[in-house]
Amino acid sequence: MAGDAAHTNPPYLGQGACSGVRDAANLTWKFDLVLRGLTDTSLLDTYESERRPHAQQNMLDSRSLGVVANTSNPVKAAVRDLLFKFHLTPKPKFPVLADGVLARAVDGKPMRQAGSLAPQGRITVDGRTMRFDEHVGFNFALVTNAEVADELPADLRAALQAVGVRFVELAPPSGVSQGDHVLDVDGVYAPFLKSLDADVVLMRPDFVVYGHADRAGLSHLAESLLQQLQYTSTRAQHPAISVLCP
The missing domain is CATH 3.40.30.120 (Glutaredoxin)
Structure with missing residues (x-):
């Protein structure tokens, strides 16, 4: 249902266990509300619509980083190393939730910043x-x-x-x-x-x-x-x- 039972992640971004934690965090509060009788079981359907695109994007980014790390072409490797040396490599954009239990704007799409992670202080x-x-x-x-x-x-x-x-x-x-x-x-x-x-x-x-x-x-x-x-x-x-x- 969660983590590597639901998806296997390439190791290059270190997102395997992290995705498992996100899966568990997403499911737990929904199970809590359902089991307490405060919400309908349909809430559990949002697990896949929220987690699948998020996990899939992390997988694709991990795979892309693996291609960069494991290149065997010396010319491509030299260019890669120069980009890293001068800090010119783009960083993967961390995905946000695009569907599920989120506040909506007038057009029905999630409002600005909805689906992103809140800061911690x-x-x-x-x-x-x-x-x-x-x-x-x-x-x-x-x-x-x-x-x-x-x-x-x-x-x-x-x-x-x-x-x-x-x-x-x-x-x-x-x-x-x-x-x-x-x-x-x-x-x-x-x-x-x-x-x-x-x-x-x-x-x-x-x-x-x-x-x-x-x-x-x-x-x-x-x-x-x-x-x-x-x-x-x-x-x-x-x-x-x-x-x-x-």
């Missing part, structure tokens, strides 16, 4: 400094500028919490951390929001960017996630399963 919460993923765990994360999350209606906030969304409110530069009101120690998340022209970014449990919005679009962004998960408050609720996933 250190934050301070209640006086303790840690990495972002240590704070939110293997959950959805709604990262907002100060007081933006207050725009959410109570029922919508409750629905987000039911599917495991953690609220992370960035403290103003001169503020203090308290609860989920956090300090952006490395200056990662505030600039990331600014680069998106957004007040909020919603990350999936596998740290793929689901989507982003300004203050006025927050509720629409949250509703779109719940719609894609086919969440309803009447679904049976079960405790979260224990998962082990890097």
